[in-house]
Amino acid sequence: MLDQLSAWFPPALIDLFITSFWETLVMVGISGALGALIGIPLGVSLRLTDRGGVLESAAFNRTVGGLVNAVRSTPFIILLVAIIPFTRLLTGSSIGTAAAVVPLTLAAAPFVARLVEASLREVDSGLIEAAQAMGATVPQIVFKVLLPEAVPGIVAGLTITLVSLTGYSAMAGAIGGGGLGDLGIRYGYQRFLPEVMLAVVLLLIVFVQAVQSLGDWFVRRLSHK
Amino acid sequence: MIQLDGIHHTYRGGNGPVHALRGVDLRVQRGEVFGVIGRSGAGKSSLVRTINLLNRPDQGRVWVDGQDLTALNAAGLRRARHGIGMVFQHFNLLSSRTVFDNVALPLELAGLSRREIRERVQPLLELVGLGALGERYPAQISGGQKQRVGIARALASRPQVLLSDEATSALDPETTRSILALLQQINRELGLTVVLITHQMQVIKQVAHRVAVMDAGQIVEQGETLQVFSAPQHETTRSLLDDVVPQELPAPVLERVRALLGRPGQAPASLLRLVFAGSSGEQPLLADLVRRFGVDLNIVHGQIDEVQGHPFGTLAVLARGAHEQVQAAIGHLRGAGVLVQELPSTEVAHA
Numbered sequence: 001m002l003d004q005l006s007a008w009f010p011p012a013l014i015d016l017f018i019t020s021f022w023e024t025l026v027m028v029g030i031s032g033a034l035g036a037l038i039g040i041p042l043g044v045s046l047r048l049t050d051r052g053g054v055l056e057s058a059a060f061n062r063t064v065g066g067l068v069n070a071v072r073s074t075p076f077i078i079l080l081v082a083i084i085p086f087t088r089l090l091t092g093s094s095i096g097t098a099a100a101v102v103p104l105t106l107a108a109a110p111f112v113a114r115l116v117e118a119s120l121r122e123v124d125s126g127l128i129e130a131a132q133a134m135g136a137t138v139p140q141i142v143f144k145v146l147l148p149e150a151v152p153g154i155v156a157g158l159t160i161t162l163v164s165l166t167g168y169s170a171m172a173g174a175i176g177g178g179g180l181g182d183l184g185i186r187y188g189y190q191r192f193l194p195e196v197m198l199a200v201v202l203l204l205i206v207f208v209q210a211v212q213s214l215g216d217w218f219v220r221r222l223s224h225k
Numbered sequence: 226m227i228q229l230d231g232i233h234h235t236y237r238g239g240n241g242p243v244h245a246l247r248g249v250d251l252r253v254q255r256g257e258v259f260g261v262i263g264r265s266g267a268g269k270s271s272l273v274r275t276i277n278l279l280n281r282p283d284q285g286r287v288w289v290d291g292q293d294l295t296a297l298n299a300a301g302l303r304r305a306r307h308g309i310g311m312v313f314q315h316f317n318l319l320s321s322r323t324v325f326d327n328v329a330l331p332l333e334l335a336g337l338s339r340r341e342i343r344e345r346v347q348p349l350l351e352l353v354g355l356g357a358l359g360e361r362y363p364a365q366i367s368g369g370q371k372q373r374v375g376i377a378r379a380l381a382s383r384p385q386v387l388l389s390d391e392a393t394s395a396l397d398p399e400t401t402r403s404i405l406a407l408l409q410q411i412n413r414e415l416g417l418t419v420v421l422i423t424h425q426m427q428v429i430k431q432v433a434h435r436v437a438v439m440d441a442g443q444i445v446e447q448g449e450t451l452q453v454f455s456a457p458q459h460e461t462t463r464s465l466l467d468d469v470v471p472q473e474l475p476a477p478v479l480e481r482v483r484a485l486l487g488r489p490g491q492a493p494a495s496l497l498r499l500v501f502a503g504s505s506g507e508q509p510l511l512a513d514l515v516r517r518f519g520v521d522l523n524i525v526h527g528q529i530d531e532v533q534g535h536p537f538g539t540l541a542v543l544a545r546g547a548h549e550q551v552q553a554a555i556g557h558l559r560g561a562g563v564l565v566q567e568l569p570s571t572e573v574a575h576a
Contacts (some may be wrong), residue, residue: 129279134331135307135335151321225320
């Protein structure tokens, strides 16, 4: 049994697994963080400018909303290749893990924006009214009321985003981004090593499970409802 | 203290415009508890939201503490709102903050230091009887306690005016009484001007010095609470009052009265409705009727209550006696400040 395992997974392949897992972590972690950094303000601006929002503006809302929808409806594999010139401008190269972070971030940001917008909409409008009655400014409404109240929903949304990014990151192999998905395709599929494919899938299942559980734990801790 | 002049407000909704306020004028004196009552949709919520300009009226002016709020810019309005506390039907507490931090919120918004905030919040929690619950979250306390937090929060910025938007409508009768008692205490001890809107006459009865009745976006009647209660002029007022002071005899009572009237061989009887308001509850009036005027009394229905600390109530009595005696008795009652309505027995019999 052990002999069989070490025959399937020689030390060199184990190293490859470790490197690939690291690449997945880097891609998902960085693009998740950057996506949140862009997506949260975007989501807030969508909520504020929506009908009945404190900065209601149909023109802004429709423009930004349309842009968000456009990026979200572009299939990731197409987005990946379509923005290569932009990626090269930012990272100096169109291939590699760093290069994969750019399209992943671009895909994550509007996704986060919509999830944040949805969780902000869950905040009772009575709370905003109460804050206005206390003489709150718009930034105070956002930072003292809207965001703190929506934190559990936003964390749940970010968890979903990380899981989705893990899936997207498998496609980053197409531009040499590496990662577990890439390992599975190159070794498991192209070199006919089904045991490698199985190991990759199992590892991803465990990873996603861990991310989801951690996210759920945070949501439970943060929610006082 | 508060003055609204010619307020008009129209909502533009999906189902066409709704003319919620149609020319409302209102004066609220400093230090009084002013009640606004009306059925749902009468425009009371719009009215109370006009006072702190959460609703900006299409037309008209809003003065609070000598300041024309409608003329202020955004920053000026925010400053003015620090002087106007508001309590809501559904409490509107932040679920992410503890009781203490909820009360601290308006102080944080006003830019007070942590130390100042600590010094102010704890006494407020003591005032509303929640001194020990500061570290709880809103989800961990009862509805009545939530409203106490709401009241403490509204008082945090030391306002001159407290607006209460159906603050007790989501609470049970027992809790309602205790919250109203708290509002009364605040009005007395802090000298706060309180405007409370409600659809419950019970609330008006317990705390309001003066009351305005709203119907279809207009104030149809207003005055001293006791006076409005004892002599309601408008149809809406009468129907709202029916909840606490029945204006008409219930059907089973009428049945009985008819049976009593129908008995042959007895002196003619008059059905009288007596309204006691103010101090007239202190004399032995009914005993007088029997002793001095020789009128037989049969109490058929009644309710005696208290409005603003004065005895208040109505009694329906069947008075039997010679016509002159009954008339003299009525005169005596009126002389003592009792409002007497004579319901002709023929009308009762055919009602």
